[in-house]
Amino acid sequence: MCFFFLLSELSVYLRFYLHIKEFNMRVEIISIGDELLIGQVANTNAEWMGRELTQQGFIITAVTTVGDQGDEITRAIDNAFERADILLLTGGVGPTNDDITKHILCQYFHTALEFNDEVLQHIETVFLKRNIQLNQLTRNQAFVPVSATVIQNKVGTAPILWFDQGEKVLISMPGVPFEMKTTMHDDIIPRLQEQFQTDRHLKRTYLVSGITESALATRLATFETLLPAGFTLAYLPSFGFIRLRLSTWGEARKPEMKQQGRKLKLLLDKEFVARSEKKIEALLGEKLRKQQLTVSTAESCTGGYIAHLITSVPGASDYFEGSIVSYDNRIKEELLNVDKQTIEDRGVVSSEVVEQMALNVALKLKTQCSIAVSGIMGPDGGTREKPVGTVWICTKHADELLSVEYHVGSSREENIERTANLAIIQLLKMITRKGENQMDVKPQ
Amino acid sequence: MCFFFLLSELSVYLRFYLHIKEFNMRVEIISIGDELLIGQVANTNAEWMGRELTQQGFIITAVTTVGDQGDEITRAIDNAFERADILLLTGGVGPTNDDITKHILCQYFHTALEFNDEVLQHIETVFLKRNIQLNQLTRNQAFVPVSATVIQNKVGTAPILWFDQGEKVLISMPGVPFEMKTTMHDDIIPRLQEQFQTDRHLKRTYLVSGITESALATRLATFETLLPAGFTLAYLPSFGFIRLRLSTWGEARKPEMKQQGRKLKLLLDKEFVARSEKKIEALLGEKLRKQQLTVSTAESCTGGYIAHLITSVPGASDYFEGSIVSYDNRIKEELLNVDKQTIEDRGVVSSEVVEQMALNVALKLKTQCSIAVSGIMGPDGGTREKPVGTVWICTKHADELLSVEYHVGSSREENIERTANLAIIQLLKMITRKGENQMDVKPQ
Numbered sequence: 001m002c003f004f005f006l007l008s009e010l011s012v013y014l015r016f017y018l019h020i021k022e023f024n025m026r027v028e029i030i031s032i033g034d035e036l037l038i039g040q041v042a043n044t045n046a047e048w049m050g051r052e053l054t055q056q057g058f059i060i061t062a063v064t065t066v067g068d069q070g071d072e073i074t075r076a077i078d079n080a081f082e083r084a085d086i087l088l089l090t091g092g093v094g095p096t097n098d099d100i101t102k103h104i105l106c107q108y109f110h111t112a113l114e115f116n117d118e119v120l121q122h123i124e125t126v127f128l129k130r131n132i133q134l135n136q137l138t139r140n141q142a143f144v145p146v147s148a149t150v151i152q153n154k155v156g157t158a159p160i161l162w163f164d165q166g167e168k169v170l171i172s173m174p175g176v177p178f179e180m181k182t183t184m185h186d187d188i189i190p191r192l193q194e195q196f197q198t199d200r201h202l203k204r205t206y207l208v209s210g211i212t213e214s215a216l217a218t219r220l221a222t223f224e225t226l227l228p229a230g231f232t233l234a235y236l237p238s239f240g241f242i243r244l245r246l247s248t249w250g251e252a253r254k255p256e257m258k259q260q261g262r263k264l265k266l267l268l269d270k271e272f273v274a275r276s277e278k279k280i281e282a283l284l285g286e287k288l289r290k291q292q293l294t295v296s297t298a299e300s301c302t303g304g305y306i307a308h309l310i311t312s313v314p315g316a317s318d319y320f321e322g323s324i325v326s327y328d329n330r331i332k333e334e335l336l337n338v339d340k341q342t343i344e345d346r347g348v349v350s351s352e353v354v355e356q357m358a359l360n361v362a363l364k365l366k367t368q369c370s371i372a373v374s375g376i377m378g379p380d381g382g383t384r385e386k387p388v389g390t391v392w393i394c395t396k397h398a399d400e401l402l403s404v405e406y407h408v409g410s411s412r413e414e415n416i417e418r419t420a421n422l423a424i425i426q427l428l429k430m431i432t433r434k435g436e437n438q439m440d441v442k443p444q
Numbered sequence: 445m446c447f448f449f450l451l452s453e454l455s456v457y458l459r460f461y462l463h464i465k466e467f468n469m470r471v472e473i474i475s476i477g478d479e480l481l482i483g484q485v486a487n488t489n490a491e492w493m494g495r496e497l498t499q500q501g502f503i504i505t506a507v508t509t510v511g512d513q514g515d516e517i518t519r520a521i522d523n524a525f526e527r528a529d530i531l532l533l534t535g536g537v538g539p540t541n542d543d544i545t546k547h548i549l550c551q552y553f554h555t556a557l558e559f560n561d562e563v564l565q566h567i568e569t570v571f572l573k574r575n576i577q578l579n580q581l582t583r584n585q586a587f588v589p590v591s592a593t594v595i596q597n598k599v600g601t602a603p604i605l606w607f608d609q610g611e612k613v614l615i616s617m618p619g620v621p622f623e624m625k626t627t628m629h630d631d632i633i634p635r636l637q638e639q640f641q642t643d644r645h646l647k648r649t650y651l652v653s654g655i656t657e658s659a660l661a662t663r664l665a666t667f668e669t670l671l672p673a674g675f676t677l678a679y680l681p682s683f684g685f686i687r688l689r690l691s692t693w694g695e696a697r698k699p700e701m702k703q704q705g706r707k708l709k710l711l712l713d714k715e716f717v718a719r720s721e722k723k724i725e726a727l728l729g730e731k732l733r734k735q736q737l738t739v740s741t742a743e744s745c746t747g748g749y750i751a752h753l754i755t756s757v758p759g760a761s762d763y764f765e766g767s768i769v770s771y772d773n774r775i776k777e778e779l780l781n782v783d784k785q786t787i788e789d790r791g792v793v794s795s796e797v798v799e800q801m802a803l804n805v806a807l808k809l810k811t812q813c814s815i816a817v818s819g820i821m822g823p824d825g826g827t828r829e830k831p832v833g834t835v836w837i838c839t840k841h842a843d844e845l846l847s848v849e850y851h852v853g854s855s856r857e858e859n860i861e862r863t864a865n866l867a868i869i870q871l872l873k874m875i876t877r878k879g880e881n882q883m884d885v886k887p888q
Contacts (some may be wrong), residue, residue: 038504039493041680046483046487047486048483062508062510063487068678095661096657221581236484237620243484303754307748312860316747321771321774321775324768325741326766327764
């Protein structure tokens with residue numbers, strides 16, 4: 001009895017130790033490039049890496065973006081090594097003179113460059129495929145630090161450099177997103193998992209619509225207070241919807257996660273749309289495919305953006321037929337047969353017009369479902385009765401038409417994004433309600 | 445003579461001193477939020493702030509992203525204060541429990557929270573406008589640190605907090621992009637400019653297409669070596685084009701900038717598209733408006749994305765009429781009158797099909813210009829003859845049709861983006877060549 005007790009104690013101790021150890025598997029991302037600091041491009045690499053690594057059980061403690069300057073890069077590495085076990089550098093490894101990462105790393109690790117024939121051969125293969133002449137600048141990519149382990153870049157010319165520093169590692173990768181993603185998937189993540197033991201990150205994401213963030217937080221206040229230790233609830237508001245992420249670490253907590261998730265779903269009530277971290281356009285696609293429905297769009301103010309979101313999902317051709325973007329009123333009349341008198345009487349931003357658009361695009365493109373939108377995205381075109389941000393969205397499913405008026409905001413970019421999201425959610429709710437009797441439609 | 449010499453020496457010294465002083469106006473951005481680290485949302489705030497602040501003459505030295513954890517936020521502030529004069533914090537100021545920035549700042553600046561009636565009044569006004577009931581969580585936003593200067597948030601509920609720390613400042617703002625942008629424009633940037641003297645950042649951006657980055661760098665190698673001290677040339681590759689940014693600091697270097705810019709433009713030769721840092725869709729819009737041309741699109745594989753890019757520009761209704769997204773072949777035949785036999789004989793990804801699409805969409809929508817695309821975006825649908833990434837783009841201007849075959853890559857997301865950019869540049873070159881006899885069309 002005592003023996004068993006000790007064993008179980010030991011297992012608790014071991015689990016605790018592993019837990020601490022897991023929490024040491026900390027990653028910092030260092031993104032290098034003047035273009036990131038001056039805002040000429042967005043740091044989508046850090047976003048992607050954060051998502052992938054979190055899913056694999058690593059903890060991202062910080063992302064630092066610095067320019068192509070030696071002292072700044074060195075400082076960032078020093079700071080990151082103080083706290084993290086794994087440093088992932090992207091950028092500054094191109095063939096041009098402003099790219100200095102490789103030289104800074106030689107200084108940092110007290111090593112020199114040497115010519116690597118394998119890398120050269122690899123670069124030659126890449127250039128042959130692209131049918132481009134190899135020049136001296138690109139040839140120089142084959143000079144690599146002596147102390148680094150070199151990983152070939154399958155889809156580009158800058159090799160990946162892996163440095164061991166005691167128990168810690170630093171990996172330098174290209175900043176070109178496609179090259180970074182390829183090497184992360186194929187080489188870096190598998191090697192890191194082998195070298196560093198990681199625990200599983202458990203999470204459930206809930207898509208919620210038709211409620212503000214603060215109203216939702218008020219509703220969930222008690223639930224949050226009563227969450228077991230180690231559980232966190234995060235609010236991730238987007239345009240037109242909120243994602244709630246319930247998360248914790250470790251396989252052992254799965255039953256608790258299930259229980260808390262059920263409680264949460266009940267509390268979300270009618271505002272619950274789906275339990276998924278997928279994009280809403282991917283969710284819509286799944287439902288359409290499952291119910292063997294097809295869809296088309298008739299877009300005025302969103303100018304094709306809803307069609308773009310729907311077709312950004314691989315395999316969208318299974319359910320998406322096409323779209324008529326009727327930016328000009330004449331096109332609404334000529335291609336979508338919207339009644340001229342209706343436009344004159346009710347205005348182009350009205351339930352009557354979007355209903356005609358939704359009906360006729362479905363008729364013309366022979367789809368069971370359709371989405372039609374008309375609104376004022378700004379900065380100009382608003383009136384006292386219909387200010388910038390006024391939008392009518394009509395969704396069609398079989399014989400049913402649903403039109404809802406929304407007020408989306410005042411910035412053009414956000415208005416287009418929000419309108420497209422609201423339209424997709426409106427149709428998603430409509431077909432889910434029909435198919436599964438689960439949701440309610442409510443304007444947000 | 446000697447006196448004048450001294451004066452000129454002094455002016456050089458003064459300029460040097462000012463130069464150093466200017467270089468002290470360093471900004472670091474600290475973005476706060478678990479959602480940024482785990483990649484659930486992109487850090488678009490840092491991108492926007494970097495762009496705006498650089499234009500105003502501030503130097504961004506680093507961007508640090510940390511989670512909603514007190515010690516990480518404190519550490520980031522400590523590190524940033526070591527090097528920068530201005531710390532801009534975004535995020536972690538919402539009404540929910542995971543938002544802790546305000547409390548951490550109280551600890552950091554050894555101050556306490558007090559209730560601020562003005563902030564409450566302001567929040568009430570915002571809620572009244574939105575027609576929403578004010579709750580306790582949101583009421584708590586009116587508690588602000590005693591030692592901070594409070595700036596009202598005109599478009600949201602979390603107040604902006606400005607802390608002075610000797611000669612340095614720390615400003616905490618909401619992470620909601622629209623709220624951050626509004627306060628940056630209206631309050632923060634003007635106040636910073638008043639408090640910190642800034643010098644002008646001079647830059648010229650050149651849009652280049654039809655050449656690889658390394659070939660371009662080889663061509664410009666001598667030019668780069670001969671650049672005057674203080675000038676930098678940066679390569680910013682995008683999908684389908686490269687931007688070159690020539691930059692330096694200080695009004696006094698304007699004539700040199702002009703001279704170097706001219707040299708550069710000559711070297712860019714036929715690959716030069718435009719001297720502009722504007723988005724290509726905005727450039728296309730300007731040219732169309734100037735030449736009083738209208739445009740429509742017929743999109744297959746891009747699914748409405750080209751129309752979206754064109755209509756993302758305010759005022760696009762001046763030149764954009766509409767679009768037919770013919771995702772399914774049936775729609776190509778029925779709505780765009782593409783000959784069924786041509787599709788069977790030549791395949792749907794062919795010059796013949798995109799030419800019929802471009803001609804017929806222009807005819808139906810009564811536009812002088814049009815863009816038509818058909819291609820295989822992947823991951824499925826490729827064949828041996830036409831692998832994923834094969835795209836035909838046809839652009840029409842008056843009586844002229846131009847169709848070009850491109851091979852864009854292998855990732856769906858990037859393929860859609862690259863195809864849309866190439867299509868816009870193809871039409872941009874076509875109408876500029878006509879209008880200004882300046883460009884040549886070349887596949888990239």
